[in-house]
Amino acid sequence: MPRIPNQSDAFTAIAEPGRRRVLGALARDEGRDVTGLVQELGWPQPRVSKSLGVLRRAGLVTVERRGRRRVYRVNGGRLRSVYDWVRHFERFWESQLERVRARAERIERESRSARESHNPLKGEHDDNGHRERNHPHD
Amino acid sequence: MPRIPNQSDAFTAIAEPGRRRVLGALARDEGRDVTGLVQELGWPQPRVSKSLGVLRRAGLVTVERRGRRRVYRVNGGRLRSVYDWVRHFERFWESQLERVRARAERIERESRSARESHNPLKGEHDDNGHRERNHPHD
DNA sequence: ACAATATATCCTCAATCAGGCATATGTCAA
């Protein structure tokens, strides 16, 4: 039985770029209703609601009923658990030396794009396939 | 076309508990080879290698060839991008007031477990389905 | 009670993913 990463886990919840966008939007204001998010994001309402649902079940946001509206807010507590986890690796970027060494190692790079290539050429030309965004602040 | 969250995205890479374990194991020492991880984690080797592959493509770890061994190390730079993103939400847990308010709102809780219930009872008995670990430091 | 508004949930589909296992590739030692 594969896959346990329940969507109600904070890490899984923020793995999706769209949901990160939602959190970002929520963070800008102090509480926002679904309609507001729909307008800001330009997404169909069901999609927004579903993203909010995942975030809600992950405990990353809270809801307050205001009449027919529902005001969503960022729930810091949960995000903090992610923060704390990442924080454990702080020492790996704190020292400049670390970065230098890491960079030196990156020279003799790792595997190529993984899916493509499969290039049977002798010299295994390492390449990381750097096509991702390095700052997923979506 | 659904699903874009490429595995070579740092957030997606750390979404999987197993991969978080690997990172944790790597963080304990200063460089570790696959065999070492296999022993520490008790996983079949292919699984370890595959986890490392994802982390590698996400730029979260680096490899250094040492003979037939491959020494993996945590790459702080990438983890930092996650750190920075989460950090933007710092104000949501910094103030105790925030937490108090959030807690007050949590009282009138959100949706029930999502999958189950569907209880047509009038009074919507909110429940967050708090069955996840709140500290995924796996 | 009815219509309109606001939001959540259901269903289906295509794509992705993790895990298991077998196997390929690479490297060292004799």
Next chain:
DNA sequence: TTGACATATGCCTGATTGAGGATATATTGT
């Protein structure tokens, strides 16, 4: 070179996922 060791990759499968669209549920105003 041969064989053992170390690691990566390919394939298959069951399960999960996100998106889209339709629809259900709730709430307010008249």
